[in-house]
Amino acid sequence: QVQLIESGGGLVQAGDSLRLSCAASGRTFSDYPMGWFRQAPGKEREFVAAITWTGGSTYYADPVKGRFTISRGNAKNTVYLQMNSLKPEDTAVYYCALKTSKSIIGITTTSTYGSWGQGTQVTVSS
Numbered sequence: 697q698v699q700l701i702e703s704g705g706g707l708v709q710a711g712d713s714l715r716l717s718c719a720a721s722g723r724t725f726s727d728y729p730m731g732w733f734r735q736a737p738g739k740e741r742e743f744v745a746a747i748t749w750t751g752g753s754t755y756y757a758d759p760v761k762g763r764f765t766i767s768r769g770n771a772k773n774t775v776y777l778q779m780n781s782l783k784p785e786d787t788a789v790y791y792c793a794l795k796t797s798k799s800i801i802g803i804t805t806t807s808t809y810g811s812w813g814q815g816t817q818v819t820v821s822s
Contacts, residue, residue, distance in 0.1 A: 697720040698811040700792045703719055705816030712820070716777040718813060727801055729795045730775045730808030731755075732766060733735040734818075735789035741791070743804040745777060759785070767819055787804045 704716040716732070731746035745766040746755045754766050765778040775792060793809035802808035 698725055698794055700811055700813035702790065702792045702813040702816040705745065705790060705818045707819045707821065709773060710783055710820055710822050712782050713778070713780045714782065714818060716779065716790055716818075717793075718777075718796065720773045720775070720792075724773070725794055727798045729800060730768070730795050730797075731803065731809060732775070732777045732790060733806060733809075734790045735787075735815075736788040739788075741806055743806065744790070744796075746803045747775065748800060749798070755801070757804070769801060779818070782818075784820050784822045787818060787820050789817050791815045792801060796804045 701719050704745050704819050708714055727749045729748050731745055732739050732744040735741040743757050744760055745764055747768055748767045751768040763781045767776045792813040794811040795808055796810035
């Protein structure tokens with residue numbers, strides 16, 4: 697079983713930056729893509745960004761392109777989400793997730809991820 701623990705959320709003003717971290721531990725998860733999703737009150741959980749195991753390929757939702765950057769640590773068991781130029785509409789609980797297969801097929805789809813963290817709150821005030 698994989699454990700994912702997010703950190704780095706908080707309350708910031710519009711235009712500020714935050715860096716989220718996700719530490720993975722447990723069973724072997726090498727070669728598996730990881731992603732960040734978010735869920736705002738009253739809305740469905742949505743894709744934010746994803747990265748392959750090697751970090752060679754990254755994927756972003758349109759609303760965050762050019763502002764957010766996903767990366768993996770050197771040990772590969774840590775994933776980061778650098779969020780710049782934050783907007784009030786970025787307010788949500790952010791979740792880190794591990795894909796259930798090594799394939800990149802469905803990498804932006806919530807249902808293809810089987811392990812989830814507990815989430816970290818990001819609140820952006822206007």
